[in-house]
Amino acid sequence: MLEDLLQYENEEESSDVKQERFSTVRSRELGEHLRRVRRQTNFKTGQLLEMLEWSAGKLSKLEKGTRGTSPCDIAFLLGALNVDLKTREQIIALAEESDTGSFLRLHHCALDTLPALLVDEDEAVDITSYDPVGIPEMVQTEDYALALIDDPDLVAARMRRQRPPKGFLGRRMTVFIHESALAHVVGSTWTMRDQLLQLALLAGSADTSIRIIPRSCGLHVALCRPATLLTLDPPLRPVVHVETDVATVFHDDPGIVEVYRNKMRQIDRLALDHAQSRELLAQWSDRYDTPEPRPGGAL
Incomplete structure (x- = not known):
């Protein structure tokens, strides 16, 4: 299961490169919030990746704002990190904003x-x-x-x-x-x-x-x-x-x-x-x- 998922992630990351999906100031802000929340927890990165069944590349792209984020991905990550309700709502609100420039x-x-x-x-x-x-x-x-x-x-x-x-x-x-x-x-x-x-x-x-x-x-x-x-x-x-x-x-x-x-x-x-x-x-x-x-x- 994990090997299949990692293969899927590698293919997905390759697809991202082909599409030349670059970050914006708003997506980098969202990624910075996710990075800060992760660092405030006691989870080791490897432990978190295993729990989420994510590749390191997927997590890195989310935190750098270079990957299109879905509400499902963000909710999954925040849930795994046991983020408090107020912080979770603030980050979800940021993720749902329209990126107008x-x-x-x-x-x-x-x-x-x-x-x-x-x-x-x-x-x-x-x-x-x-x-x-x-x-x-x-x-x-x-x-x-x-x-x-x-x-x-x-x-x-x-x-x-x-x-x-x-x-x-x-x-x-x-x-x-x-x-x-x-x-x-x-x-x-x-x-x-x-x-x-x-x-x-x-x-x-x-x-x-x-x-x-x-x-x-x-x-x-x-x-x-x-x-x-x-x-x-x-x-x-x-x-x-x-x-x-x-x-x-x-x-x-x-x-x-x-x-x-x-x-x-x-x-x-x-x-x-x-x-x-x-x-x-x-x-x-x-x-x-x-x-x-x-x-x-x-x-």
């Missing part, structure tokens, strides 16, 4: 723990981000982030996002920052000084580009709203996420992604070049270079 995920006050975000950031080979009023979260210092969201757990999650589990090798990042963000004091002048020094340090690295949009360029439609574009290795499609106060919207529909690619191209034309950006960062850093003691009396 866009979806919204609610959050508390920041997006830093959303599985849909984390799984794709870890795989991204290029990140392009813009914020019209603040420093984008991927280059914030810990003190700057804490002054903004006042939640140590979320700040810790944000700092982990800045350190990808696979390391920085091969991942590029371009961060567009409006000059107004350099003028807005977040926390204290020491917080701003440390933040600008970190930006200047990052601007000198090989894998990170810090570009400043000067206030002199005036208002442009591309500058009105924030966005982040994640580029993944093909055949995975690029992903865009846009944060609001209570939710983040994700897109991987090619037509919508192209709108945001054009947005970033327009911002690129408005931004200062690398040398000019570093010079402006240095000027703003000097403005925050104050002899006043740090909070708590430290020098």
Whole structure:
């Protein structure tokens, strides 16, 4: 019986390859939820596969989001893992969503723990981000982030996002920052000084580009709203996420992604070049270079 099933799974996996069934941002999110649930149990992988009579390939594809999932498969897996009713209902609801290329995920006050975000950031080979009023979260210092969201757990999650589990090798990042963000004091002048020094340090690295949009360029439609574009290795499609106060919207529909690619191209034309950006960062850093003691009396 098991040998026949494994043969069937191998044929099914081969069929998947022929059909070139690739994952989407929503299917990878669902797979990440399944992976987390499995890791929270005491089941060994081999023990689980034997119980389900599944191949390792089938389980791997489900957790990577590269396999079409059926409600039967997911219910079978969650039942075997003895998942509680609330979690089971949440995952089944995710599985039953229509994959339209866009979806919204609610959050508390920041997006830093959303599985849909984390799984794709870890795989991204290029990140392009813009914020019209603040420093984008991927280059914030810990003190700057804490002054903004006042939640140590979320700040810790944000700092982990800045350190990808696979390391920085091969991942590029371009961060567009409006000059107004350099003028807005977040926390204290020491917080701003440390933040600008970190930006200047990052601007000198090989894998990170810090570009400043000067206030002199005036208002442009591309500058009105924030966005982040994640580029993944093909055949995975690029992903865009846009944060609001209570939710983040994700897109991987090619037509919508192209709108945001054009947005970033327009911002690129408005931004200062690398040398000019570093010079402006240095000027703003000097403005925050104050002899006043740090909070708590430290020098």
